[in-house]
Amino acid sequence: xxxxxxxxxxxxxxxxxxxxxxxxxxxxxxxxxxxxxxxxxxxxxxxxxxxxxxxxxxxxxxxxxxxxxxxxxxxxxxxxxxxxxxxxxxxxxxxxxxxxxxxxxxxxxxxxxxxxxxxxxxxxxxxxxxxxxxxxxxxxxxxxxxxxxxxxxxxxxxxxxxxxxxxxxxxxxxxxxxxxxxxxxxxxxxxxxxxxxxxxxxxxxxxxxxxxxxxxxxxxxxxxxxxxxxxxxxxxxxxxxxxxxxxxxxxxxxxxxxxxxxxxxxxxxxxxxxxxxxxxxxxxxxxxxxxxxxxxxxxxxxxxxxxxxxxxxxxxxxxxxxxxxxxxxxxxxxxxxxxxxxxxxxxxxxxxxxxxxxxxxxxxxxxxxxxxxxxxxxxxxxxxxxxxxxxxxxxxxxxxxxxxxxxxxxxxxxxxxxxxxxxxxxxxxxxxxxxxxxxxxxxxxxxxxxxxxxxxxxxxxxxxxxxxxxxxxxxxxxxxxxxxxxxxxxxxxxxxxxxxxxxxxxxxxxxxxxxxxxxxxxxxxxxxxxxxxxxxxxxxxxxxxxxxxxxxxxxxxxxxxxxxxxxxxxxxxxxxxxxxxxxxxxxxxxxxxxxxxxxxxxxxxxxxxxxxxxxxxxxxxxxxxxxxxxxxxxxxxxxxxxxxxxxxxxxxxxxxxxxxxxxxxxxxxxxxxxxxxxxxxxxxxxxxxxxxxxxxxxxxxxxxxxxxxxxxxxxxxxxxxxxxxxxxxxxxxxxxxxxxxxxxxxxxxxxxxxxxxxxxxxxxxxxxxxxxxxxxxxxxxxxxxxxxxxxxxxxxxxxxxxxxxxxxxxxxxxxxxxxxxxxxxxxxxxxxxxxxxxxxxxxxxxxxxxxxxxxxxxxxxxxxxxxxxxxxxxxxxxxxxxxxxxx
RNA sequence: GCGCUGUUAGCUCAGUUGGUUAGAGUAUCACCUUGACAUGGUGGGGGUCGCAGAUUCGAUUUCUGCACAGCGCACCA
Numbered sequence: 001x002x003x004x005x006x007x008x009x010x011x012x013x014x015x016x017x018x019x020x021x022x023x024x025x026x027x028x029x030x031x032x033x034x035x036x037x038x039x040x041x042x043x044x045x046x047x048x049x050x051x052x053x054x055x056x057x058x059x060x061x062x063x064x065x066x067x068x069x070x071x072x073x074x075x076x077x078x079x080x081x082x083x084x085x086x087x088x089x090x091x092x093x094x095x096x097x098x099x100x101x102x103x104x105x106x107x108x109x110x111x112x113x114x115x116x117x118x119x120x121x122x123x124x125x126x127x128x129x130x131x132x133x134x135x136x137x138x139x140x141x142x143x144x145x146x147x148x149x150x151x152x153x154x155x156x157x158x159x160x161x162x163x164x165x166x167x168x169x170x171x172x173x174x175x176x177x178x179x180x181x182x183x184x185x186x187x188x189x190x191x192x193x194x195x196x197x198x199x200x201x202x203x204x205x206x207x208x209x210x211x212x213x214x215x216x217x218x219x220x221x222x223x224x225x226x227x228x229x230x231x232x233x234x235x236x237x238x239x240x241x242x243x244x245x246x247x248x249x250x251x252x253x254x255x256x257x258x259x260x261x262x263x264x265x266x267x268x269x270x271x272x273x274x275x276x277x278x279x280x281x282x283x284x285x286x287x288x289x290x291x292x293x294x295x296x297x298x299x300x301x302x303x304x305x306x307x308x309x310x311x312x313x314x315x316x317x318x319x320x321x322x323x324x325x326x327x328x329x330x331x332x333x334x335x336x337x338x339x340x341x342x343x344x345x346x347x348x349x350x351x352x353x354x355x356x357x358x359x360x361x362x363x364x365x366x367x368x369x370x371x372x373x374x375x376x377x378x379x380x381x382x383x384x385x386x387x388x389x390x391x392x393x394x395x396x397x398x399x400x401x402x403x404x405x406x407x408x409x410x411x412x413x414x415x416x417x418x419x420x421x422x423x424x425x426x427x428x429x430x431x432x433x434x435x436x437x438x439x440x441x442x443x444x445x446x447x448x449x450x451x452x453x454x455x456x457x458x459x460x461x462x463x464x465x466x467x468x469x470x471x472x473x474x475x476x477x478x479x480x481x482x483x484x485x486x487x488x489x490x491x492x493x494x495x496x497x498x499x500x501x502x503x504x505x506x507x508x509x510x511x512x513x514x515x516x517x518x519x520x521x522x523x524x525x526x527x528x529x530x531x532x533x534x535x536x537x538x539x540x541x542x543x544x545x546x547x548x549x550x551x552x553x554x555x556x557x558x559x560x561x562x563x564x565x566x567x568x569x570x571x572x573x574x575x576x577x578x579x580x581x582x583x584x585x586x587x588x589x590x591x592x593x594x595x596x597x598x599x600x601x602x603x604x605x606x607x608x609x610x611x612x613x614x615x616x617x618x619x620x621x622x623x624x625x626x627x628x629x630x631x632x633x634x635x636x637x638x639x640x641x642x643x644x645x646x647x648x649x650x651x652x653x654x655x656x657x658x659x660x661x662x663x664x665x666x667x668x669x670x671x672x673x674x675x676x677x678x679x680x681x682x683x684x685x686x687x688x689x690x691x692x693x694x695x696x697x698x699x700x701x702x703x704x705x706x707x708x709x710x711x712x713x714x715x716x717x718x719x720x721x722x723x724x725x726x727x728x729x730x731x732x733x734x735x736x737x738x739x740x741x742x743x744x745x746x747x748x749x750x751x752x753x754x755x756x757x758x759x760x761x762x763x764x765x766x767x768x769x770x771x772x773x774x775x776x777x778x779x780x781x782x783x784x785x786x787x788x789x790x791x792x793x794x795x796x797x798x799x800x801x802x803x804x805x806x807x808x809x810x811x812x813x814x815x816x817x818x819x820x821x822x823x824x825x826x827x828x829x830x831x832x833x834x835x836x837x838x839x840x841x842x843x844x845x846x847x848x849x850x851x852x853x854x855x856x857x858x859x860x861x862x863x864x865x866x867x868x869x870x871x872x873x874x875x876x877x878x879x880x881x882x883x884x885x886x887x
Numbered sequence: 888g889c890g891c892u893g894u895u896a897g898c899u900c901a902g903u904u905g906g907u908u909a910g911a912g913u914a915u916c917a918c919c920u921u922g923a924c925a926u927g928g929u930g931g932g933g934g935u936c937g938c939a940g941a942u943u944c945g946a947u948u949u950c951u952g953c954a955c956a957g958c959g960c961a962c963c964a
Contacts, residue, residue, distance in 0.1 A: 011926070196961075203964085221964060234964095268963055276964045285962045345961080358962095390891070394959070397890075401960085489959085524899085526957080558900055558912070563892080564957090566899065570913055577926045588923035631903080639901080639911080654923075662922085739930095746930040752919055837908060844906095849944030858906050858945095865907065 008590065008702055012576070012583035014547025017698040022136055024697075030711055031141045033081035035474040042078035043479040044070055045463050045512075046142065047487045047495070048150060050089035051124045052096050055134035057521035057529060057555075057567060058488060060539035064552040065518060065634060066486045067140050071690035072629055073483075074141070075715035081479050082141060083466050085148035086128060090414035090455040091185060091351055097123050097413070113412050120413045134540055139548045139693045141711070148466045150458040151415065158465035159458050160418045160432050162506055167419075167430040171367045172407070174428075178287040179363050179406050180347060183305030184354035187410040188363050190454060191403060192493055194347040194356050203272060203342035204327060206335050208233060211249040211258055217242070218337055220272030222344055223282075224330070225323040227252065228300040228311045230259055232278040234289055237263035239274050253335040254326070255312070264289050281360050301357055319357070364408040364417060364451070371501040372399040378500060378510050387516045387632045388562040391489060398493050407454045414452030422446050460498035463511035470506075485512040488520060489562065516632050519564035521555070526566055537567050549692035550576040556691060557638045578642055579695050582688075585650050586699040589677050592661040595670065598704055602672040609734075609774055611676045612727030614653040617644060618680045619722035625687050626717070634691075641688050649680060652735065656777055678704050683716050730770040734777055736806035741782040744801045744810075747826060748817040750783075758784035759800065761809035763792040763871075771808070799886070802827065802879040804872040824883050827876050834873045841866040 009016060025031060033043075044066050049059055066082065074080040097120050098108055108116045128149070135142065148155065166172040180189040204224045207216040219233055230252055235242035246263045266289060267276055280290025281297040290297060300310035307314045307322045314322040330336040347356035376399050378384045379392055386392045408417060419430045422438035423445035429435055438446050458465070463482050467475040481503070487496065496515055503511030523529055529536040542551045554575040559565045607615075621644040628637035653676075660666070660673040682705055689696040689710050700710040707713050741758055750756060758778060762768035768789050771778075778784040792809065800811040801818065841862055844850050851859055 011924080219964080223964085266963090271963060273964095278964090283962080283964075285964075288962085344963085394891075397960075493960095560901075563900095568899065568913085571899075573926075574912055577924095580926045581924065584924035584927085586923080591923070628903095633903080636901080636903085643911085650923085651928090658922095742929060743931090746918070749918075752929070753921065833908070840908090844945080847944055850906095851944080853944050854906075861907075869908095 008583070008587055008698070010587070012547075012580040012695065014549060014579075014694060018137070018139075018548055018694045021694050021697045022139065025141065025709065025711060026136075026144070028708065030709060031082070031143050032145050033079055033143050033479075035478045036079050037478075039079040040077070041081065041478050041483075042070070042073040043081040043083065043482040044484050044486065045083040045466060045482055046085060047485075047491070048085045048087035048148075048459065048462060049131050049135075050092055051086045051128040051131075051149070052089065052093050053086075053131050055131055055138070055539050057537060057539055059131070059135070060138060060542075060551060061518060061521055061555045061565075062486055062488065063135055063138055063140050064555050065516065066484075067138070067552075067693070068556065068634055068690040069484055069486070069516075069629075070141055071693060071711060072715065074711065075686065075689070075713060077714065079478070081143055081146075081475075083146055083148070083479075083482075084132065084135070084140075084142035084144060085150070085462075085466060086131065087455065087459055088124070088149065088151040088414060090409060090411055090452060091187070092455075093120060093123070094411050094413040095185070095351065108412065116412055137540070137543055137548060139552065141693070146466070150455075150462070150465075154468065155458055155461070155465045156415060157432075158461050158469055159415045159453065161470045162461060162502065163418050163453070163457075164430045164432050165506070166366060171370065172364060172430075173367065174362060174364050176360060176362045177365075178281075178284045178358045178360050180356045181303065181359040181361065182349040182352065182354055183303065183357055184352045185349060185411075186303060188361060188406055188408060189349065189356070190406050190456075193350045195350050196345040196347055198343055199346045201342050201344050201346070203340045204330075205273065205337040205339070206253065206277075206330060207337055208250040208253060208259075208277075208335075210245075211251050215245075217245065217250060217261060217275050218273045219275045219277045221277055222342060223323070224326055225307065225311070225314075225319050226279040226282045226300065227277060227326075228255055228307070228314075229279040229281045229298040230255075230257070230277045231280060231290065231295040231298055232259050232293065233261045233275055234264045234267050234278050235261065235275050236267040236269040237265065239263075239267075239269045241269075241274060253333065254329060260293075262293050264292065282358055284358050287358075287360070297360060299360060301359065303359065303361075305354075305357060363406050364449075366405040366407055368402045368404055368501075371505060372402045372497075374504045375399055375497060375500040378504060383510050384500065384512065385514050387514055391492060391515070391517050391562065394489070395492055395497060399497055405454075407457050408449075408451040409454055410450075411452050414455060415458055417449040417451050417453060419449040420446045421449070456494050456498055459495055460502040461506070463499055463503055464507040476507075480507060480511070481509045482512045484514045484516055486516045486518070489517050490520070492517070514632070517562050519559070519562055522564050522566050524566055524568050526564075529567075542572060546572055546576045547579065547694065549695045550579055553578065553638060553692055556634050557642070559635060561632055561635075578646065579692065581646055581650060582695065583699070585645065585654060586681060586703065588654060589681055590702055592677075593674060593704075594664075595667065596674050596678075596704065597671060600671045600675060602668075602675050606668060606672040607676070608669075608672075609727055609731055609770070610653055610656040610777070611672065612724045613731040614649065614680055615676060615722040616724040616728050617648050618683065619719040622683065622687060622716045622719045626715070629690075638691050641684065641691070645684060645688075649684070652781075653677070653680070655781060659776060659780065683719075686710060686713050686716055689713075730767060733767060733806035733808060734771065734774060737771075737808050737810060738778060738782040738784075740803040740805040740810050741778070741784055741812065744803055744812050745783065745814075748801065748814060748819070748822075750814060750817055753783060755779070755783050755785035757786055757788065757813055758782070759788045759790065759797045759811040759813065761790050761792045761794060761796070761811070762807070764807060765791070767807060796878065796882075798882060802876065803830075804875050807868075809875050820883055820886055824880060827880050827883070831873060831876045831880065834869050834876070838866060838869045838873065841869065 070080050070082045180194045182189055201222050203220050203222055205218055205220050207218045209216045217233060233250055245261055248261050249258050250261055252259055278286045278289055280287050280295050281299045282301055298310050300308050301319055302308045305319055307317050309315055349356055376396050379396060419428055420435040421428050422443050424443040425441040427438055427440040429439055435446055437444055464480055467473060467480055499511045523535040527535060554572050621640055624640050625637045657673040657677055660669040663670055685696045685700050697710050772789050775787040778787050797811040797813055799815055800813040803810045844862055
């Protein structure tokens, strides 16, 4: 046992101990998990933050939640593993490094691939550890010995293994298709990386003349510049306006190309003019129609967003400049019919916000259908559960309509696609190991695919690649599937769904049992925190100013799972105040440990009412906290501890224990109070530890305890032995009486601390006896002295303030302070309230339907309520009568 | 267009199978520096639970519709 009775600083100052305890935990390997056969595992893999990132509020919340779960399960005795690591974040990291190059006036092409990658690795070494150390300052109990990186050797091996297996199965294929292209990042993107925003645009109506007459067809388009690539005009086959014209040939204005007018079901006759220009090379729908009708693909926009050769004199112009000039020309030649305002969705690059261009290019894709099916089933049959459940639908909805995943990126930073091409025979080979000789023709002229994989390809393997897969490791055997995945709703598709698919396909099982989804941390106005808005709050700043415990507590309380939260400094302060309250309550105990004897255990007779009450309240709290943690209601669990510590332990028990603790004469009562306070505080600290690891450790080490660290102290269970309704009921009556007396005294302005008599009348003799034994409680907490007790049948005191609470009639003979007018008004108001309630309960009880159909217990409750109100009312009415006589 | 979420005190939010006079934090008002804590204590004021229906003995809670706010998905040129 550590030294006891040592005091701590007067106010809570987390700077004095947070670093110290983290170091202590880490030095003692308390975060580390070894595989232990037969021990129940509990594991979480961290959502790997980007290497170049730094901790933001979202990370802080995400990791606080994970740490709470991990610490709680660890205390429960599970073999817990929290796997940490970070993500290479291909496009994001590359963009960052290119930005530093630009500052030097260079581009990645100036350096060349190899040199550029050296730069990125150097960057990774420099910044990669920053966020990990920030996670430490938050208190995250990750197993740092196992830290991983998505591009480390093991992960890279897993990536190649998965790629080759999918390739061999035909689930990865290469195709020339229309894909989302970011002209700014210069790479293809998956559908998920495109964000659609509705924009105010225009609908240009243009007439295309027939080759052999002066008739024309009017088309409508939002992107006139693509007309250089038009190879047809489509109408709906049933459209009476155009039916007779199908099959004829049109002349593309400006360009002069002959293009067919054809019919296709895709066309919506109700939109625009019912005739649509078809540009197979630059629109996904037109691409499909082009395939159906065997149209030529004419590429007119280049990868960098400028117009290509096909645009004639506009070649070389940016596509928007071209649009401007082209529209003018169309107008001049009389081809432009009209322009109307039109709102439409435009795709933007999620990284750089540039407008996405659908371009035809050769990319690698993963066939998703067969992978998605088992992933849907795993959720439908309950092998994976989303918390809150509503996210299930979002997940399955996406998977049910999934399209093939474009996994190749025209970047350099990432896992290079493990496919080699033979320069001589053209053979493409996917391989786990680098290839130097073509396996088909033996040629040594081979080269690897230039592209890298989408970052999420490797993140999708995270739960098993970090545990040694493809080898059959003991870690995989013990910790896979993991138990809980904690993440924000914003990456359900990007990450969660892909992990499930990959986990089922390669890990042999679901990657996790529960997906615990949380919301975003927003600013005080409800806006997303962002760099560009400059409204982000740096969690490191909050930790510096208020401590990690405060930040954690604030982040997990005051909202419900899956919902967004607003950040307010007031809420941070509120959490800090709670820490300070706990700090001082603990300090109080440390100051009152004189003569503490760890071997002293009170007998039943030693416990007084307040002891039995607080122990019973504690037992309920312990059970409630555990129950809420099991339901992932972490905020509710934290709130219960807060309530218990502040409103019960501090407000009532500590105040009532003071008499015994200060009394040096009577050792046994003092030791009993020490025992109870010690027991309750020490156990409550354990309940709070997952939420506020630092302050609980600091206090715990200063009070009587057993063991090395609170983080491995057993989680409280089987505390029902303390439940004591026979103590709670009278204690509650006493508390209500005290509140009523305080209330009356405050209203008449009685001087605090100045004792005054209280006369109490009881209908229940048992209750009267308990009050008699604990008159001291009323003296200490309500300044009631002397306390006079009598049966309800006794004559009522005259000239006194009156209230009825908890089955007790209360009279305060504060002669000098009573203002008859005010007192009458006060009582009248209370009486009116009661009348209203009596009327309500009476109406209920007179309702035959209620009496007949409501559960007996509810009816009984209602009767008791009515009776209570009536008794209360009678006492007040009597009192009012008396006051009326006085006036 | 489809879907999801929210609408409860001035502000931010709880309210767990329908049933105490709907709660907390914060703000606000009054009083109090008493030997854990003024980052505190005590007491007070403040809400027709978005609107309209339905089910029910009974609805903040279940259902339907509507309004407003936010978000997600979506190939309508």
